Each structure stands twice: as C-alpha cells, then as structure tokens.
Amino acid sequence: MKRVLVYMLAGMALVGTSCSDFLDTIPHDALSPSTTWQTEKDAEKFLIGCYDGWADETGILYWDCASDFGFNFHVHENYRNIGNGSMTASNAVADYYKFGMIRRCNDFLTNIQNIEFADAKKKDNMIGQVKTIRAYTYFNMNWQYGGVPIIDSYETAEEAQVPRNTEEEVKKYIYDELDAAIPMLDDAPAASGYIAKGTALAIKMRSALYYADYQRAKEAAKAIMDLGQYELDPSFENIFMVSGQNSKEIIAAVQHDENLYSNWMIATMYNNSDAGWSSMVPSKNLIDAYEMSNGLTKEEAGSGYDPVHPFANRDPRMAMTVLYPGMDWVNYKGEETIINTLDKEVNGKTNPDHPGTANNSSKTGLTWAKYLAPMSQYGDVWSSNAQTIIFRYAEVLLTYVEAENELNGPSAEIYDMLDQIRTRVGMPKVDQSKYGTKETLRELIRRERSIELAGEGLRRADILRWKDASGKMVAETVLNAPLESFTGTINYDEKDPYKRAVISGVELVENRSFAPHNRYLPIKQDALDKNKQLKQNDGY
Known part of the structure; x- marks a missing residue:
C-alpha cells in the first residue's frame, strides 16, 4: 500500500515557510492561499504537511528516561534533567511548548473550506484527520504544562500573545475536538500512516485515562475493540521488528522508509561496542519490576528469585524488552558474542561496554531490546525503516481493565483481558484469589501495564497520574531514590545465558529527586520572553 511518508516531501514543500514557529510573524515569502488552495490535490498535499512530525518520535523513545524505568546520560539530549528533578526554565529540558503544528493545522482547516470537493465525505475525512492531529498536539502540551493558550488562528x-487557558479548559477543547473528528473519519485508513477512527479513538482513550475520566476511557477502548481491526500479535517480539510492521496489534506508528524518510534514532540506542550512543537505556528498576516466571513477584516467599542471578526465571518479556548482561548477541559486525557490561576488561582488553569506559557505554549496563533486536534486521541502523509505535492494541486492553477496575472493581472480563496479555508470552493466568479486590487488582494492573509497555514512552505519565494509598503521586516515591546499576562479572563457562551474569552488588548511577511541582515541565524562557502574558509553572 501507499504510505503517507511517500508524499511527505511534496507536502512539506508546499507548506514551506508558512508553517513558521508559532510566535514568529507571518513571513513575507509565504505561499499565498489564493494560489495554492485551488483543488482537492492541493488539499491532499497540505494534509501530508500536517503529518510531518505529528507524533514526536524522539519523545516516545526518550520519555522513559524521565521515569524510574530509564536513564539518559547525555544532558544535551534534554531528558536527564527531567528524570533527576533538576529542571529549570533555562537548562536542558525537552521543549514541548511549540505551536508550529497547531499553526499548520489551523491553516489547513481554514483554507480547505474554500475548496469544493466532488465527495463531501472525503473533505470531512481530511478535516477529521487534521482535527485529530491538532487535538493530539494540544493533549501532549496540556499534559506536560498544565494549561496552554488555545488559539485557533491568528x-x-x-495576536498570539495571549494568556494560558486552564488545564481543564484545554482538556475540554481536546475532548470536544476528538468527539467532533471521530464521526468524520473512515473506519480504516486509505493507506498506511493515515489517521482513521482507531487512532483518533486511541487518543481519546489515552487522554481520558490520563485525566482519570474512566468511563470515557473505557468507552473509547471498547469502541476500538468493536472496530474488529486489531488484535494481540501472537508474538510479543514480532511487534517491534521490521517483520512485524504490518501486525494487527499496531494501531498507529511513525512511518519510515530507508531511502525516503529514514529513522536514525534507533542507532543511538545501541551500546558502545555496536557503535551506538546509549542515548536512552533501561534501568535496574525495570528488571526488578518483572514477576518471576511462576507469577510471583521477586519479593514473595517461594518466588525462587536469586539475587546472584537476577535475570533467571523471570517473566519472558524481560528478555524481549531488555538486552541484559550474559545474553547471546550478534553484533554489528555479524559476530556471535555475549553481552558483557559488568567486567572492566575482557580477554585483557578494555571492555567498551563497561559503564565506566566511555560516555557512549550504557551507564545502567542495560540496553533496550525493543526495536534493536536482532541488529541484523537493518541494513544500516543509521538509516533504517524502523517504525516507532504510537498506539497498539495491548494498551487498549490495559486501559479498559484499569478503567473498569476503577469504576466497578474486579470482574471476569478484566481477568480474561489480563490473561490474554499474560499467556501470550507464557506467563500464568492471574491468581484471582490473590488479586480479588479492587486494591490488589489495581496493583497487578499497574505492574502489568508497566512491564508490557516499558520503553514505549508511557511510564512517566503513569507514575504522575497514579496515586498511592496516601494520595501522593507514585512518582514522589519512585523518583526520590538513587538510580542504581548491577555490578558483578560474566561467567563465560556458563551455558545458560540467564545465569552467566554473576551479580555481586549495585553501584550508584545517579541521585534523583522529585518535588510535587515537577508534575509539570517548566515553560522555556524564550517562550516567556516572546509572550509576556505567559505565566511560568509554580516552582520554576
């Protein structure tokens, strides 16, 4: 099928400088709407322009670094200061306070009204797509900053220098826009990469869950199920490989092509010996979160957990999500090797992957497996067609069970959906006697969501929105703790890859802190300088 990226360059060329930064003045060399908005074909090209960057791929891959499940060593990449709580308006912090996409969508929605379409449904469908993109952009900004200006045009x-709307006002705007857009959209996309009902419903679902509007989240999740287009992939690993890009589990993904619109981000995730940067890496906290293969947590009596061999007998998703020390690996040269991030020297030579060797070595001794394994699937990891997932069906099931449990407590329906996710990877079904109350089931649902979706950019939002029994954000506990890594050695004589790592202790990676005001990001100083009516978030 045709993909949206095939037309990306043409759409971007037409959009040109008219999609300048939100707070820039109208450029004198912008293409005139009277000469560029003439036909349906013109609208199609501008529609593609609205897709360029609509889902922030960098954010998806980096956001777990701002949680307890990940780490970003390189400060200039803008997520380390979020993870350790040292954010200010002027230091290196990811900037989501941007209105370029909003401006692009506003221009589209204004100018398309002047074009006559042979089929009114086609026009409505295009309008629905752009409304969805705009709503998603506002949702991401609103969640990160807690209220931003709503400006449809200027x-x-x-005229753009206006005060912030409240978080609740922006939330209502997002909800209303999505509710208006969804009926306008086709049930299935005309080609891969375009927005149809499933993607818009997924945005509705996620935004409602984040704001604890559980009935709305549940209804949106159920609507996705009722479309009948999506299902769990029989193979968890397959979803994140090139071979799985057409999986029925994937609702939306960032489109890439090796030649036209390649992905270089994946290359930055590999460890030093594979010529990567270790830009975003998983943490020991994630490893600790996995259940044992028998369904018990590692802290429970009878779990069989061995701190000397912490990777052994764990939920199979651990090895499908994280490249851990001791596992077999085929490196970028095509050589069979064993991952070793524990020993400072290997065969008398400096180990390039030991955390202390270089800035590009993983400081946690761990690397993501999602998208990265096997390395041989890519001809050139710096110019790949890896497609970062935005929404997948497992999130739909996990959203439904969380919302339903919060609304009504345990049910056979919840257990069945959790069992679908667990048995897919060979984990035992839920022990219903153990997780038989709303509170105990909430604990399991949160853990299941955390490990199923690890590395997919959702953990930070989850620990911000989840509250503990005292009403505090979970982030206040898990991010007010030192980030640590395993220490030890690799036993090369051991045949079992899960037991090759012999762990002797832990060492500090980074001290971290989290204050309640860190719930929101600081608005960057340059935005405050451009719009004097903006008010900075409290605490910054």
Whole structure:
C-alpha cells in the first residue's frame, strides 16, 4: 500500500515557510492561499504537511528516561534533567511548548473550506484527520504544562500573545475536538500512516485515562475493540521488528522508509561496542519490576528469585524488552558474542561496554531490546525503516481493565483481558484469589501495564497520574531514590545465558529527586520572553 511518508516531501514543500514557529510573524515569502488552495490535490498535499512530525518520535523513545524505568546520560539530549528533578526554565529540558503544528493545522482547516470537493465525505475525512492531529498536539502540551493558550488562528505575532487557558479548559477543547473528528473519519485508513477512527479513538482513550475520566476511557477502548481491526500479535517480539510492521496489534506508528524518510534514532540506542550512543537505556528498576516466571513477584516467599542471578526465571518479556548482561548477541559486525557490561576488561582488553569506559557505554549496563533486536534486521541502523509505535492494541486492553477496575472493581472480563496479555508470552493466568479486590487488582494492573509497555514512552505519565494509598503521586516515591546499576562479572563457562551474569552488588548511577511541582515541565524562557502574558509553572 501507499504510505503517507511517500508524499511527505511534496507536502512539506508546499507548506514551506508558512508553517513558521508559532510566535514568529507571518513571513513575507509565504505561499499565498489564493494560489495554492485551488483543488482537492492541493488539499491532499497540505494534509501530508500536517503529518510531518505529528507524533514526536524522539519523545516516545526518550520519555522513559524521565521515569524510574530509564536513564539518559547525555544532558544535551534534554531528558536527564527531567528524570533527576533538576529542571529549570533555562537548562536542558525537552521543549514541548511549540505551536508550529497547531499553526499548520489551523491553516489547513481554514483554507480547505474554500475548496469544493466532488465527495463531501472525503473533505470531512481530511478535516477529521487534521482535527485529530491538532487535538493530539494540544493533549501532549496540556499534559506536560498544565494549561496552554488555545488559539485557533491568528494573523500577527501580537495576536498570539495571549494568556494560558486552564488545564481543564484545554482538556475540554481536546475532548470536544476528538468527539467532533471521530464521526468524520473512515473506519480504516486509505493507506498506511493515515489517521482513521482507531487512532483518533486511541487518543481519546489515552487522554481520558490520563485525566482519570474512566468511563470515557473505557468507552473509547471498547469502541476500538468493536472496530474488529486489531488484535494481540501472537508474538510479543514480532511487534517491534521490521517483520512485524504490518501486525494487527499496531494501531498507529511513525512511518519510515530507508531511502525516503529514514529513522536514525534507533542507532543511538545501541551500546558502545555496536557503535551506538546509549542515548536512552533501561534501568535496574525495570528488571526488578518483572514477576518471576511462576507469577510471583521477586519479593514473595517461594518466588525462587536469586539475587546472584537476577535475570533467571523471570517473566519472558524481560528478555524481549531488555538486552541484559550474559545474553547471546550478534553484533554489528555479524559476530556471535555475549553481552558483557559488568567486567572492566575482557580477554585483557578494555571492555567498551563497561559503564565506566566511555560516555557512549550504557551507564545502567542495560540496553533496550525493543526495536534493536536482532541488529541484523537493518541494513544500516543509521538509516533504517524502523517504525516507532504510537498506539497498539495491548494498551487498549490495559486501559479498559484499569478503567473498569476503577469504576466497578474486579470482574471476569478484566481477568480474561489480563490473561490474554499474560499467556501470550507464557506467563500464568492471574491468581484471582490473590488479586480479588479492587486494591490488589489495581496493583497487578499497574505492574502489568508497566512491564508490557516499558520503553514505549508511557511510564512517566503513569507514575504522575497514579496515586498511592496516601494520595501522593507514585512518582514522589519512585523518583526520590538513587538510580542504581548491577555490578558483578560474566561467567563465560556458563551455558545458560540467564545465569552467566554473576551479580555481586549495585553501584550508584545517579541521585534523583522529585518535588510535587515537577508534575509539570517548566515553560522555556524564550517562550516567556516572546509572550509576556505567559505565566511560568509554580516552582520554576
């Protein structure tokens, strides 16, 4: 099928400088709407322009670094200061306070009204797609900053200098826009990469869950199920491989092509010996979160957990999500090797993957397996067609069970959906006697969501929105703790890859802190300088 990325360059060329930064003045060299908005074909090209960057791939891959499940060593990449709580308006912090996409969508929605379509449904469908993109952009900004200006259009920079709307006002705007867009959309996309009902419903679902509007989240999740287009992939690993890009589990993904619109982000995730940067890596906290293969947590009596061999007998998703020390690996040269991030020297030579060797070595001694394994699936990891997932069906099931449990408590329906996710990877079904109350089932649902979706950019939002028994954000506990890594050695004589790592202790990676005001990001200083009516978030 045709993909949206095939037309990306053409759409971007037409959009040109008219999609300048939100707070810039109207450029004198912008293409005139009177000469560029003439036909349905013109609208199609501008529609593609609205897709360029609509889902922030960098954010998806980096966001777990801002949680207890990940780490970003390189400060200039803008997520380390979020993870350790040292954010300010002027230091290196990811900037999501951007209105370029909003402006692009506003221009589209204004100018498409002047074009006559042979089929009114086609026009409505295009409008629905752009409304969805705009709503998703506002949702991401609103969640990160807690209220931003709602501006549908403006002619001058001065008109754009308005105060922030409240978080609740922006949330209502997002909800209303999605509710208006969804009926306009086709049930299935015309080609891979376009937005149809499933993607818009997924945005509705996620935004409602984040704001604890559980009935709305449940209804959106059920609507996705009722479309009948999506299902769990029989293979968990397959979803994140090139071979799985057409999986029925994937609802939306960032489209890439090796030649036209390649992905270089995946290459930055590999460890030093594979010529990567270790830009975003998983943490020991994630390893500790996995159940044992018998369904018990590692802290429970009878679990069989061995701290000397912490990777042994764990939920199979651990080895499908994380590249851990001791596992077999085929490196970028095509050589069979064993991952060793524990020993400072290997065969008398400096180990390039030991955390202390280089800035590019993983400081946690761990690397993500999602998208990275096997390395041989890519001809050139710096120019790959890896497609980062935005929404997948497992999130739909996990959203439904969380919302339903919060609304009504345990049910056979919840257990069945959790069992679908667990048995897919060979884990035992839920022990219903153990997880038989709303509170105990909540604990399991949160853990299941955390490990199933690890590395997919959702953990930070989850620990911000989840509350403990005292009403505190979970982030206040898990991010007010030192980040640590395993220490030990690799036993090369051991045949079992799960037991090759002989762990002797832990060492500090980074001290971290989290204050309640860290719930929101600081608005960058340059945005405050451009719009004097903006008010900075408290605490910054």
